[in-house]
Amino acid sequence: MKHILTLLMLGVWVNSALAQATHNGKITGSLADSTTAKSVPFATVALMNGQKLITGTTTDEAGTFVLSTIPQGAYTLALSFVGYRTKTVPVTISSERPSIQLGTISIAPEGKTLGEVTVAGQKALVEDKGDRLVYNAEKDISNAGGTAADVLRKVPTLSVDLDGNVQMRGNGNIKVLINGKPSAMMARNLADALRQMPANVIKSIEVITSPGAKYDAEGSAGVINIITKKALQGFNGSANVTAGNMNRSIGTNLNLKKKKIGFSLSANGYQFRNLRESQTRRTSLDGAGQPLSILTQTSKADNTGTGGYGEMSFDYDPDSTNHINLSANVWGGYYPNNNSVMNRLTNPVGEELQAFRNDIRFSNPYGNGQLDLGYTKTFRKPGQEFSFLSQFSRMPDNYFYDTDRYAASEVLTYRQHSTNYSSNKEYTFQTDYTHPFTIKGRKDTTNIKLEVGLKGIIRDIGSEYRVTESLNGSSPFVLDSTQSNDFNYIQKVYSGYTSLRLDTKTKWNLTVGARFEHTDINGDFVTTKTKLVSQYSNLIPSVTLSKAIKTHTLKISYNQRIQRPMIWLLNPWMNQSDPQNIQTGNPYLNPELSHATELSYSVNTKKGTSINSAIYWRQTNNAIDYISTVDASGVSTGKPQNIAQRKAYGLNVNINSQPIKNWTINGGGDIRYVDLASPALGQSNNGVVWSVNMNTSYKLPQNYTVQANGNYNSGWISLQGTNTGFYWHSISMKREMMNKQASLTLGINNPFIGTIVQRNSQSAPTFESESQFYFVRRSVRLTFEWRFGQMNAGGGKKGKKISNDDGSGR
Numbered sequence: 158m159k160h161i162l163t164l165l166m167l168g169v170w171v172n173s174a175l176a177q178a179t180h181n182g183k184i185t186g187s188l189a190d191s192t193t194a195k196s197v198p199f200a201t202v203a204l205m206n207g208q209k210l211i212t213g214t215t216t217d218e219a220g221t222f223v224l225s226t227i228p229q230g231a232y233t234l235a236l237s238f239v240g241y242r243t244k245t246v247p248v249t250i251s252s253e254r255p256s257i258q259l260g261t262i263s264i265a266p267e268g269k270t271l272g273e274v275t276v277a278g279q280k281a282l283v284e285d286k287g288d289r290l291v292y293n294a295e296k297d298i299s300n301a302g303g304t305a306a307d308v309l310r311k312v313p314t315l316s317v318d319l320d321g322n323v324q325m326r327g328n329g330n331i332k333v334l335i336n337g338k339p340s341a342m343m344a345r346n347l348a349d350a351l352r353q354m355p356a357n358v359i360k361s362i363e364v365i366t367s368p369g370a371k372y373d374a375e376g377s378a379g380v381i382n383i384i385t386k387k388a389l390q391g392f393n394g395s396a397n398v399t400a401g402n403m404n405r406s407i408g409t410n411l412n413l414k415k416k417k418i419g420f421s422l423s424a425n426g427y428q429f430r431n432l433r434e435s436q437t438r439r440t441s442l443d444g445a446g447q448p449l450s451i452l453t454q455t456s457k458a459d460n461t462g463t464g465g466y467g468e469m470s471f472d473y474d475p476d477s478t479n480h481i482n483l484s485a486n487v488w489g490g491y492y493p494n495n496n497s498v499m500n501r502l503t504n505p506v507g508e509e510l511q512a513f514r515n516d517i518r519f520s521n522p523y524g525n526g527q528l529d530l531g532y533t534k535t536f537r538k539p540g541q542e543f544s545f546l547s548q549f550s551r552m553p554d555n556y557f558y559d560t561d562r563y564a565a566s567e568v569l570t571y572r573q574h575s576t577n578y579s580s581n582k583e584y585t586f587q588t589d590y591t592h593p594f595t596i597k598g599r600k601d602t603t604n605i606k607l608e609v610g611l612k613g614i615i616r617d618i619g620s621e622y623r624v625t626e627s628l629n630g631s632s633p634f635v636l637d638s639t640q641s642n643d644f645n646y647i648q649k650v651y652s653g654y655t656s657l658r659l660d661t662k663t664k665w666n667l668t669v670g671a672r673f674e675h676t677d678i679n680g681d682f683v684t685t686k687t688k689l690v691s692q693y694s695n696l697i698p699s700v701t702l703s704k705a706i707k708t709h710t711l712k713i714s715y716n717q718r719i720q721r722p723m724i725w726l727l728n729p730w731m732n733q734s735d736p737q738n739i740q741t742g743n744p745y746l747n748p749e750l751s752h753a754t755e756l757s758y759s760v761n762t763k764k765g766t767s768i769n770s771a772i773y774w775r776q777t778n779n780a781i782d783y784i785s786t787v788d789a790s791g792v793s794t795g796k797p798q799n800i801a802q803r804k805a806y807g808l809n810v811n812i813n814s815q816p817i818k819n820w821t822i823n824g825g826g827d828i829r830y831v832d833l834a835s836p837a838l839g840q841s842n843n844g845v846v847w848s849v850n851m852n853t854s855y856k857l858p859q860n861y862t863v864q865a866n867g868n869y870n871s872g873w874i875s876l877q878g879t880n881t882g883f884y885w886h887s888i889s890m891k892r893e894m895m896n897k898q899a900s901l902t903l904g905i906n907n908p909f910i911g912t913i914v915q916r917n918s919q920s921a922p923t924f925e926s927e928s929q930f931y932f933v934r935r936s937v938r939l940t941f942e943w944r945f946g947q948m949n950a951g952g953g954k955k956g957k958k959i960s961n962d963d964g965s966g967r
Contacts, residue, residue, distance in 0.1 A: 182227040182250035182539075186259030188220045188236055190266070195896065196220025197264060200238035204248075206230065217295075219393060234259075241266055255539050282823045282852065283313055283769075283813045290314065290769065290811070292362040295386065298854065298864050298891040301902035301940040304404060304429065305354035305383065310885060312362050313769070313811040313825050315381070316848050316870050318883070321351050324873070325366065326773065326807055326827060328378035330720045330749065330781075335383050338529060338548070354466075355406050355425050357397050357942065360386045366773070367701060367714040367755055370654040370670025371589075371608055374697040374719045378751075378775075386410075393946030401938030403430045403906075412946075419472035426465040432933040433458050439926035441787045446922075448505040452737060452791040456498040464490015464523075480533040489524035500737055502791050513570070514563045517734045525552040540593035540606065548585040555579060558734040562630070569630035575640075577622040577730045587612040601661050608656040608670075618646040622730040643683035644729055644744070648721075651675045656699075664705035672697040676721065680744055682729070689744055695719050708761045713754075720749035722781065726797045739794045747799050751777040766814040769825075777803040782876045784838065787924035800835035800876055824851035833876045840876055840921065847871045860893035878919030878926075885934070895943075902940045911935040 184204070188197040202222045203213040211232060216222045229250050237243040241264045248257055284291045292312045294300055300308050306321040316324050325331050333347060363382040365372070372380060394411040408425035437454045470484035495518050502511040527550040534543045555578050562571040589610035596603045624640035627633065656670030673696050680689030699716035728742040757771035780803035785795040807829025815821045828847040835841065850868035857863065867886035872879060889904040907913070912935075917928040 182225075182229070182255040182257070184224045184227065184234065184248060184250075184257045184259065186222060187261050188216050188222070188238075189261050189263055190241075191263035192266060193896075195898075197238055197241070198897070200236060200241075200264070203235045203237075205233045205235055236262060236264060238264065282821060283767075283811060289382075290364045290366075292364070294356065294359045294361055297852070298862050298889050298902055300356040300359070301399075301889070301891065301900075301904060301942070303356040303904065303906075303938070304351060304427075305356060305359060306351040307887075307906075308356045308359055308362060309351065309381075310868060311850065311852055311866060312364060312381075313850075314364055314366060314809055314827065316827075317351075318870070318873075318880075321347075323347055323351070323381075325364070325378040325381070326775070326805065326809065326829060328775070328777075328803075328805070331378045331381055332373070332375055333381045333383065336385055337382055354383075355397075355399075355408055355427060357399075357406075357408060357940070358385045358410070358423065358425070360384045366771070367699070367716050367753065368718070369668055369699050369701070369716070370656040370672040370697070371610065373612070373652065374672055374674055374695065374717070375721060378718075393944070395942060395944045397940060397942040399938050399940040401936055403432075403934075403936035404428070404938055414472075417474045419470075421470050422468070424465070424467040426463075428461055428463050430461045431458070432460075434931040435928060437926060437928040439787065439791070439793070439924055441789060441791050441924050442922065443789075444922075449789050450510065450791045451503050451505065453501045453503075454498055454737065456496050458494065458496035460493045460495055462490060462492040464488070464492070478535045478537075480535075482529070482531050482533075484529045485527065487524070487526050490522075492521045492523065494519040494521070498735060498737075512565045515735065516561045516563070517558060518560075519556075519558040519734050521554075521556050523552075523554050525550065527551075538593065540591060542589075542591045544587075544589050546585075546587045546589075548583070550581075550583045552581045552583075553579070554581065556730070556732070558732070560734050560736070562736075572627040572630050572634070573624065573733065574626070574634060575622065575624045575733065577620060577728075579620045579728060579730075580618070582617045584615045585613070601663055604660045606658045606660075608654075608658075610654055612650075612652045614648075614650045616646075616648040618648070620644040620646075620728050620730055624731075624733075640731060640733075642685060642729065645681045645683060646689075646727065646744070647679045649677040650721075666701075666703045666705075668699075668701045670699050672699075674719065676748075680727075693748070695750070708763075710759045712757045712759075714757075715752075715754045718751045718753065720751070720777075720781070722746040722748065722797070726781065737792055739792065741794070741796045743796045743798060746781060746797060747779050749777050749779050749781055749799075751775060764815075766812070768810070768812050770808070770810040772808050773806075773829075775805045780833070782833070782835075785877060785919065785921065785924070787921075793924065798838075800833065800838065802832075802834050804832040806830045819856035820853070821855075822851075822853045824849070826850070831874045833874065835876055838876075842874055842876055842878070844874050844879065845871075846873055860897070862891045862893075864889045864891075872915075877921050878917060881916040883913055883915050898945065899941070899943045902942075904938050904940070906936045907934050 188200050189195060190197055197220050198216055200216045201213065202216060202224065204211045204224055204227065212224055212227065214222050214224060227250050229252065231247070231249045234246040234248050235243060236246070244262065244264050246259065246262065250257070282293055282296055284293065290313050294308050297311065306317055309315050309323055310317045314325055322329060323331060361384045363384065365380040365382070368380050392413050394409065396409040397407070399406045406425060406427040408423070410421065410423035412421045413419065435456050439452045441449045443449055466486065466488040468484065468486035470482065473481045498515045498517065500511070500513050500515060501509065503509050527548065529548050531544060531546040535541065557577070558575050560573045561569060564570050587610065589608065591606060591608050593604065593606045596605060621643045622641060624637045625634040626637055652672060652674040654670060654672040656668065658666070658668045660666050673694070675694045676692060678689070678691040697717045697719065701712065701714040703710060703712035726742050726746060727744045729744050731739055731741040733739050753773065753775045755771050755773040757769070759767065759769045761767045778801070779799045781797050782800050783795050784798045785793050787793045807827060809825065809827035811825030813823045826847065826849040828845065830843070830845050832843040833841060848868065848870040852864070852866045854862060854864035865888050867884065869882060869884040871882040885907065886909070887904060887906045888908060889902060891900055891902040893900050911933065913932045915930045915932070917930070919926045
């Protein structure tokens with residue numbers, strides 16, 4: 158810590174001595190119809206220097222726009238949209254006036270026919286921002302009424318399986334942020350959380366495959382940042398309702414922004430249905446590989462989860478250089494996972510050893526409350542900033558199940574009741590300082606940005622689990638002390654970072670950084686009086702070098718990442734709801750450490766086509782994988798364990814194009830070779846996996862838009878087995894109405910196949926198994942959205958919030 162403080166003070170002193178003014182400007186404004194005064198959304202905004210395009214954007218749904226990082230100079234702002242006359246506004250960025258707020262700009266309807274209006278292309282569905290890929294979800298009509306899982310299925314480099322589990326380039330250790338800050342719901346169980354978050358609130362998805370030193374080192378695969386829709390200034394809101402056979406939701410949001418204060422409030426309720434069947438045949442083996450017993454299982458499940466969430470935020474700007482923000486959000490709901498399992502155990506020659514039906518009633522009531530309080534100070538020099546951020550979250554996360562076991566004669570023979578009360582309290586404090594300066598050379602000018610910061614996280618986790626049972630199904634329940642315990646776990650993470658970014662006028666960019674993190678862990682099994690103590694330190698380097706040549710950009714990067722075990726991996730509670738398949742956590746897991754290298758190339762053509770591609774390599778030491786062992790009686794116990802290495806070598810490509818004015822196409826693919834090895838367990842596995850996706854939309858007359866999406870994933874590989882592939886497709890149609898203040902969207906998922914079948918094969922020294930899973934994923938939904946009010950640009954500054962990319966304790 159002493160060295161980190163010294164580094165912070167030295168960085169500030171050096172930059173204060175070397176600082177020279179940089180004048181990157183910003184232009185904000187909004188566009189409105191000159192006759193109706195209504196906002197004009199999705200209009201084209203272009204900043205021109207003579208005939209040369211400097212930068213551009215489109216207005217959002219409220220008609221507002223922001224252009225940032227503009228050098229000093231005199232320009233012309235051109236604003237255009239179908240059916241309106243193009244309007245030009247002269248603007249000048251100078252050291253005295255680096256930020257220009259244009260307010261509301263009126264644009265007049267065009268008296269000519271549409272064929273005589275020249276319109277520039279709209280914002281691409283996928284954009285390459287240099288250090289991240291951005292998927293503009295609000296431009297994709299097929300997302301209406303869906304969930305966050307539906308949105309992430311269309312994002313380049315990501316794959317989402319039929320259960321909603323997300324992987325980035327084949328790795329599931331991902332950190333998911335909401336508006337740059339952690340969400341306890343996302344850290345708790347990502348697949349469940351994505352099903353519960355309505356797609357209607359999502360503006361865009363940012364994918365960061367090579368996070369720099371400013372990001373927490375947690376998340377060996379990378380970082381996903383979900384940006385939700387926000388307002389600027391004025392008052393507006395929206396309400397939406399979705400009806401469907403698999404998803405239902407209702408939600409609203411209100412936004413008020415004045416010169417110094419801002420307030421927003423949102424609330425959503427939802428339901429989602431999960432319908433599936435499965436069949437499994439597993440053979441247990443002795444030490445010589447000979448069969449001991451054969452277990453066959455069939456199960457059926459049909460469950461509907463219900464929940465909701467709400468968020469409130471308040472912003473206050475005392476003056477032009479100080480900003481205070483406060484936000485609070487709550488999540489909660491009930492997710493059942495009930496099913497009925499038929500079990501039959503035989504010896505190798507087919508003689509029946511055991512047969513019974515197990516009825517499982519499994520529930521997971523969950524909730525979370527989170528508070529964020531932050532202060533940001535900006536200075537006269539553009540880009541110079543100091544912030545202090547704090548966060549507190551509390552998340553009860555409980556699991557309960559009851560099992561009733563029936564013999565073949567339908568006689569109740571055994572009952573079990575299990576409770577697991579689990580909670581997580583998290584305290585975070587963070588401070589960051591950014592200082593820009595310029596060095597002028599003989600032939601080139603270099604803009605430099607130094608970032609330094611400190612952070613501390615304390616996680617206080619508890620798990621209390623009890624098991625009671627009735628051994629004959631009719632006697633009173635008694636406590637099973639061998640399956641009951643109290644587990645306390647405290648994790649402290651202290652970190653400091655420094656990062657230096659250099660940009661030259663010749664379009665070279667270099668970012669180098671290092672992050673130091675120290676972790677202290679104390680675990681205590683209270684009932685059995687067993688202690689767990691661990692500590693470790695990590696120095697995490699990162700470097701990115703890029704060069705832009707006209708419309709081409711070449712980039713190479715290297716970084717390290719650390720993945721601390723999540724709470725559900727550590728929790729020693731045993732889930733025995735299925736007595737033939739027991740699952741438990743492992744409190745003795747070590748963290749993963751990953752090395753990642755990436756070489757990427759992107760190009761944007763004059764006709765609007767963009768191509769983003771990357772070759773990557775990743776090696777993870779102490780990789781965490783679920784390992785199963787089967788005993789002689791045919792019972793499987795699965796728990797996470799550290800294996801030696803997980804390697805991946807891959808190539809991914811994404812293409813975005815607009816062949817004609819109203820038609821857009823986006824698609825891509827990823828192929829990689831995966832190699833897993835564990836000498837300690839005497840197992841290894843490898844192979845090639847790949848995925849492809851395609852998304853296309855077309856704007857029709859009378860405010861109609863149609864869209865189609867499809868993707869295929871070849872499956873995945875684990876240390877002990879493989880899963881076969883699956884595909885997903887959807888068709889959507891949207892109709893804008895009420896002067897574009899309301900819309901009706903019809904969406905159909907998997908219209909040409911009602912049930913998706915996936916197969917799993919596993920093998921180990923103690924067993925071999927084959928499973929088939931049947932997922933009902935055909936769905937229809939109809940979404941109505943109404944938007945009201947009007948927003949203008951020029952509001953206060955956007956508040957910064959804590960970003961715990963390291964969410965390991967949850």
